[in-house]
Amino acid sequence: MHRARHFAFGRPRAFPVVGLGGVEPWRELLLHRQLSLGRGPRDADLLVLSGEIPTDWGNTLRALFETMALPRLVLYVAPGADTDPLPGLPPGYTASSVEGIDWTLLWERLLDSQGPSARALLADQPPTPWRGRGDHGQGGEGMMGGTPYGRPMAMTMEDPDQLALDDVPTALGPHFPGLPSGLYLGLRLQGDRVRQCEGVENRFPSQSPPPGSGHREPALRARAREAVPVADLEQARLRSHLGWLADLLDLCDRPGLAMRLREARKDLDSHALRRLLDRAESRQLYYQTRNIGVISSAQARQWRLAGPVARASGLKLDTRNHDPAYRELGFQPVVERGGDVWSRCRVRIRECYQSLDLLDRAGDAHTRAPEGARGSFLDTAGGGLDTPSARNLAALQPGLAGLEWHEAVLFVGSLDLDTEEAAWR
Amino acid sequence: MNYGPVNWLAPPLALVLVILGVAWLAWVNRLAGDLARGRVSLETLMGPPRDMLRDLHKEFRLTERPDLALWLGAPLLLLTLTMAALTVLPLSPDWVGADSSVGVVFFTAMFALTLVAAYWAGWGPNSKYPLIAGYRFVGLMLAYEMPLAITVIAVALPAESLSVSSIVATQQAAYWNALTQPLGLVIYLLCALAVPFWGPFNVVNAPELAGGALVELSGAPKLLWRFGQYALLLTTSAFAVPLFFGGGAGPWWPAPVWSLVKILLVSGALVALGHGLGRLRLDRFMWWAWVVLIPLSLLNLFLIGLLILIWPGLAGK
Amino acid sequence: MYTTALLYALAGLLFGLALLALGRVLRFGVITTEPARQPFESGMDPQVHAWNRFHVRYLNYTLIFLLFDMEMVYMYPWAVVFLDVGWKAFMEMGMFITILLLGILYTWREGAFRWD
Numbered sequence: 001m002h003r004a005r006h007f008a009f010g011r012p013r014a015f016p017v018v019g020l021g022g023v024e025p026w027r028e029l030l031l032h033r034q035l036s037l038g039r040g041p042r043d044a045d046l047l048v049l050s051g052e053i054p055t056d057w058g059n060t061l062r063a064l065f066e067t068m069a070l071p072r073l074v075l076y077v078a079p080g081a082d083t084d085p086l087p088g089l090p091p092g093y094t095a096s097s098v099e100g101i102d103w104t105l106l107w108e109r110l111l112d113s114q115g116p117s118a119r120a121l122l123a124d125q126p127p128t129p130w131r132g133r134g135d136h137g138q139g140g141e142g143m144m145g146g147t148p149y150g151r152p153m154a155m156t157m158e159d160p161d162q163l164a165l166d167d168v169p170t171a172l173g174p175h176f177p178g179l180p181s182g183l184y185l186g187l188r189l190q191g192d193r194v195r196q197c198e199g200v201e202n203r204f205p206s207q208s209p210p211p212g213s214g215h216r217e218p219a220l221r222a223r224a225r226e227a228v229p230v231a232d233l234e235q236a237r238l239r240s241h242l243g244w245l246a247d248l249l250d251l252c253d254r255p256g257l258a259m260r261l262r263e264a265r266k267d268l269d270s271h272a273l274r275r276l277l278d279r280a281e282s283r284q285l286y287y288q289t290r291n292i293g294v295i296s297s298a299q300a301r302q303w304r305l306a307g308p309v310a311r312a313s314g315l316k317l318d319t320r321n322h323d324p325a326y327r328e329l330g331f332q333p334v335v336e337r338g339g340d341v342w343s344r345c346r347v348r349i350r351e352c353y354q355s356l357d358l359l360d361r362a363g364d365a366h367t368r369a370p371e372g373a374r375g376s377f378l379d380t381a382g383g384g385l386d387t388p389s390a391r392n393l394a395a396l397q398p399g400l401a402g403l404e405w406h407e408a409v410l411f412v413g414s415l416d417l418d419t420e421e422a423a424w425r
Numbered sequence: 426m427n428y429g430p431v432n433w434l435a436p437p438l439a440l441v442l443v444i445l446g447v448a449w450l451a452w453v454n455r456l457a458g459d460l461a462r463g464r465v466s467l468e469t470l471m472g473p474p475r476d477m478l479r480d481l482h483k484e485f486r487l488t489e490r491p492d493l494a495l496w497l498g499a500p501l502l503l504l505t506l507t508m509a510a511l512t513v514l515p516l517s518p519d520w521v522g523a524d525s526s527v528g529v530v531f532f533t534a535m536f537a538l539t540l541v542a543a544y545w546a547g548w549g550p551n552s553k554y555p556l557i558a559g560y561r562f563v564g565l566m567l568a569y570e571m572p573l574a575i576t577v578i579a580v581a582l583p584a585e586s587l588s589v590s591s592i593v594a595t596q597q598a599a600y601w602n603a604l605t606q607p608l609g610l611v612i613y614l615l616c617a618l619a620v621p622f623w624g625p626f627n628v629v630n631a632p633e634l635a636g637g638a639l640v641e642l643s644g645a646p647k648l649l650w651r652f653g654q655y656a657l658l659l660t661t662s663a664f665a666v667p668l669f670f671g672g673g674a675g676p677w678w679p680a681p682v683w684s685l686v687k688i689l690l691v692s693g694a695l696v697a698l699g700h701g702l703g704r705l706r707l708d709r710f711m712w713w714a715w716v717v718l719i720p721l722s723l724l725n726l727f728l729i730g731l732l733i734l735i736w737p738g739l740a741g742k
Numbered sequence: 743m744y745t746t747a748l749l750y751a752l753a754g755l756l757f758g759l760a761l762l763a764l765g766r767v768l769r770f771g772v773i774t775t776e777p778a779r780q781p782f783e784s785g786m787d788p789q790v791h792a793w794n795r796f797h798v799r800y801l802n803y804t805l806i807f808l809l810f811d812m813e814m815v816y817m818y819p820w821a822v823v824f825l826d827v828g829w830k831a832f833m834e835m836g837m838f839i840t841i842l843l844l845g846i847l848y849t850w851r852e853g854a855f856r857w858d
Contacts, residue, residue: 043483113770555792712856
């Protein structure tokens with residue numbers, strides 16, 4: 001029995017929660033052959049907490065872990081992690097890096113039926129206790145607007161079709177598999193169409209960018225008036241775009257190409273990447289993403305959008321355009337006119353080709369253009385940092401209204417929001 | 426294989442064949458996925474049994490207020506309908522569960538009822554993402570049901586009968602329907618992918634809905650749901666063999682063996698085709714199905730009608 | 743025939759139930775508390791039950807589907823007698839189908855083939 005269980009859970013399913021600085025460890029784990037990617041938390045075996053988890057995520061993560069079916073375990077991967085990732089979560093397996101994971105020990109802890117993870121964490125209480133009127137708890141409020149046993153039912157709302165149907169508050173929430181971690185979107189759905197987006201919340205804590213911010217670092221150093229090698233800036237841009245493209249392809253149900261892109265992203269082999277980008281920029285992707293979530297250039301200007309999102313709507317916003325080093329290399333910003341999801345994909349893919357090209361020719365050139373992968377890092381009036389992802393968050397609330405579900409998911413994915421970066425000040 | 430009016434040996438035998446067929450499809454699917462990822466290894470071989478054991482050992486966790494009868498009934502119904510449809514599938518003139526004179530109508534009806542199973546899988550768990558997935562699948566079904574039915578009628582036309590065995594007999598006397606109705610074959614294979622919501626039609630287990638019907642499923646019901654989906658894919662592609670590929674016709678080997686080989690080939694090809702095609706957009710597909718696919722299937726019907734009136738030899742006369 | 747079909751269906755049902763029972767026997771453990779049963783909504787607490795009066799936006803398609811479904815009822819017996827009756831059957835069904843195709847054309851022009 002134990003051998004059978006050991007074999008059965010030999011490649012545990014992971015449900016990711018990405019914290020501060022956790023994107024790269026998670027991407028590394030995705031490539032690992034010992035792990036497989038699940039869908040929701042219910043069927044997952046491991047709750048993978050990658051990076052430093054903000055403390056106010058504790059309640060959400062506790063609830064999330066509780067919904068996981070047995071056997072389950074918390075896998076905490078963060079540099080310099082201590083044993084207990086968050087108070088309230090049972091001790092699982094902690095590692096400071098992906099290579100340092102001892103899989104045998106992990107399996108032992110996962111399959112430990114007497115362990116702390118195999119017991120219920122939270123008290124057995126219904127979310128909304130039932131208050132009936134009668135002695136035996138019977139009677140009470142009706143189904144609409146009251147609180148019957150459990151949760152209330154959705155209320156009715158007028159619909160553009162003049163039908164009085166239900167208006168369902170749904171979260172496209174902080175931990176939706178495939179979308180940026182920590183981004184809470186409160187939607188009100190009618191059927192599978194979004195009536196409006198009520199709330200946009202970035203759950204990452206506001207702070208100044210930490211030292212060693214991964215692929216945003218070259219652009220941040222450029223903003224600090226440092227001369228950064230063009231090769232560094234372009235490599236960072238390439239890595240970011242390729243990671244985004246792989247995640248989008250996972251959402252579009254093409255996991256094979258996504259995995260190959262992640263592999264090629266590790267060592268940036270120019271030839272292999274060009275071939276994969278050719279395959280990605282296909283008619284399939286075009287038909288799947290065209291005419292979804294159109295942002296006109298007027299709207300892009302009004303909402304102060306940044307980077308590839310703005311360039312896909314026809315705005316020629318690129319700080320590299322004014323930089324002498326880039327101008328010497330013959331740089332032209334990549335601009336598309338469509339403003340839909342396909343245009344945003346196309347801009348980023350063309351920028352990948354452009355980066356590969358620039359990497360070949362850049363040599364030892366240095367630049368001061370603070371152009372990150374998602375846009376330019378600007379200074380605010382008070383001397384703070386204005387990140388491109390924070391500016392792009394403005395497109396969510398107006399842009400999501402009226403979209404169908406799959407369009408909404410693709411729209412959020414196409415904005416390429418880095419929630420950790422968006423919280424920087 | 427007929428033992429009087431009721432064929433007692435056929436159901437267990439069919440069940441065993443379905444189990445073997447599903448195992449075959451699980452491996453083909455795994456191989457296709459690993460090829461697409463560029464990661465073929467020993468894990469490709471070990472993967473399907475590992476996943477099966479994992480699902481058996483994993484806990485089945487209820488949601489807060491599910492409709493348990495519908496939720497658990499969904500995979501059971503799927504499997505029941507699939508097996509019922511297999512009653513009229515002839516592996517050879519002798520090897521058939523019960524050859525009905527309206528076999529075509531029967532299995533089309535069984536496939537149409539699988540919609541109910543997919544809807545139950547969406548409604549049962551009382552969770553938002555599966556619900557959306559279930560309703561979207563109903564929309565998809567409206568799109569593909571008509572081309573499927575029309576194409577199957579076009580196949581019945583040369584045989585002058587709605588019995589699947591007569592369709593096979595006609596093909597063996599004349600030409601395979603794959604040759605005389607290539608358009609019908611393509612449409613049928615497309616619908617054979619859509620009925621078990623496979624590949625581009627995967628709106629039920631959708632990644633953009635965090636897994637759709639798979640979000641709240643874990644453990645043995647999840648295994649049964651996936652098993653039912655594979656079994657349905659096996660069945661829809663299995664019917665392509667007597668309808669289009671001449672049933673058990675072939676040299677040297679006996680008819681049942683040929684039937685099984687063809688079934689494995691067709692279903693394996695369809696499973697592999699589901700990879701790397703991305704997802705179709707439901708709204709555009711529904712438009713396309715009604716404005717393009719139905720007229721095409723009607724055109725197919727007209728063509729074959731015309732052809733067999735002009736050349737009765739095509740119908741084995 | 744229907745007895746055999748019932749037996750096939752029964753075989754499938756029994757196998758399904760056996761698999762569910764096997765899962766019940768082999769399972770690792772079970773937790774039945776209320777918070778453990780919370781439906782997944784990307785980490786947030788669901789505010790309402792998921793069951794609702796869902797706005798299906800393919801209403802127009804259902805009507806024309808019904809139309810064609812009734813056509814199928816007529817086409818099944820027609821397919822059986824087609825070759826015997828010959829050209830007359832071809833012409834008659836041709837007229838029937840053309841009328842229905844005009845229905846599709848009308849629906850298309852009226853703009854009903856939009857997802858909402």
